[in-house]
Amino acid sequence: MISLSEASAGVIPGARAIFTTKSGQASVGRKGASREAFSDFNLGLHVGDEDTAVRENRRLLSDYLGAPVAFVNQTHSARVAEVGPDWDFAAVNDADALVTTRRDVALAIMVADCMPILLADTNAGVAAAVHAGRVGFLGEILPAAIAEMLRFGALPENMRALxxxxxxxxxxxxxxQMHDEAVARVPELSARTPRGSYSLDLRAGARAQLVSAGxxxxxxxxxxxxxxxxxxxxxxxxxxxxxxFVGAIRLL
Ligand SMILES: [Zn+2]
Structure with missing residues (x-):
């Protein structure tokens, strides 16, 4: 390994954070099991890939992170799930953010264009992974996840975000119309494509919410x-x- 993995591995001291790519080798140092459109490191079930291949890829991710990985059924909601001591890794839980204080689990959010946001206050020992597309972002999933982190003792001034x-x-x-409705709520979202048509800058919106949170x-x-x-x-x-692909984080 590594090069690409290093390039896409986020740096949060006291945590291990990663954004995977299509390549298992580049992501976790092992070739993934998926083929064709999903080649080779697809981590999403129910996208048309073979379940056995996805489960193998998830196993490789878990090996890399050194802990079982908690996934949720993402529905573009503002629902935050706490991965507590009784978390059932086999259950299907609807949520769009995960929060934990456990050091023996990793949190994963699946994306393919939506924002994966990883957060941690490693002093307090609190981590979160957030799925924020346009709908979830406007539903305030990010502030909801931050509020949960604060409830577990995280301090904004000690938090880092990827x-x-x-x-x-x-x-x-x-x-x-979609642009205007979104911008009316979060002005930082306003953007244009190179040819001048309307677009949304969700990253700028997320940054604004994070700064607003402290x-x-x-x-x-x-x-x-x-x-x-x-x-x-x-x-x-x-x-x-x-x-x-996923954004995943584990407290060390
Ligand atoms: Zn672009």
Missing amino acids: IGPSMCGRCYEVPQ LAESAIDDSYPCTGEALEYFSYRRENVTGR
């Missing part, structure tokens, strides 16, 4: 590639039939 690979403000083109600007890393432009990531907008 806004992972996702559609950038130049690429996420939307109809004007995180330092320097504690927020949103420098990851755009999934619409960087071919090493699954992109639903670009490919339609495609896999899912």
Whole structure:
């Protein structure tokens, strides 16, 4: 290993954080089991891939992170699930963010253009993984996840955030009405494509919410590639039939 893995592995001291790519080798140092449109490190069930391949890929991710990985059934909601001592890894739980104080589990959010946001206050020992597409973002999933972290003792000034690979403000083109409705609620979302049409900058919106919650600007890393432009990531907008990569975090 590694190179690409290092490039996409987020740095939060006291935690292990990763944004995977299409390549198992580049992500976790092992070739993934998925084929064709899902080649080779698809981590999403129910996207048309073979379940056995996805489960093998999830096992490789778990090996890499050194802990069982908690996934949820993501529904673009504002529901936050706590991964507590009794978390059932086999159960299907609807949620769009996970929060934990456990050091023996990893939290994963699946995406292919939506924002995967990883958060931690490693002093307090609290981590979160958040799935924020347009709908979930406007539903305030990120503030909901931060509120849960605070409830578990996290302090905003000690929190770090990684806004992972996702559609950038130049690429996420939307109809004007959708743009205007979103911007009326969060002005930082306003963006344009290079040809001047309306788009949304969800990353700018997330950064604004994080700063508003009390995180330092320097504690927020949103420098990851755009999934619409960087071919090493699954992109639903670009490919339609495609896999899912993850943002995953584990407290050390
Ligand atoms: Zn882009």
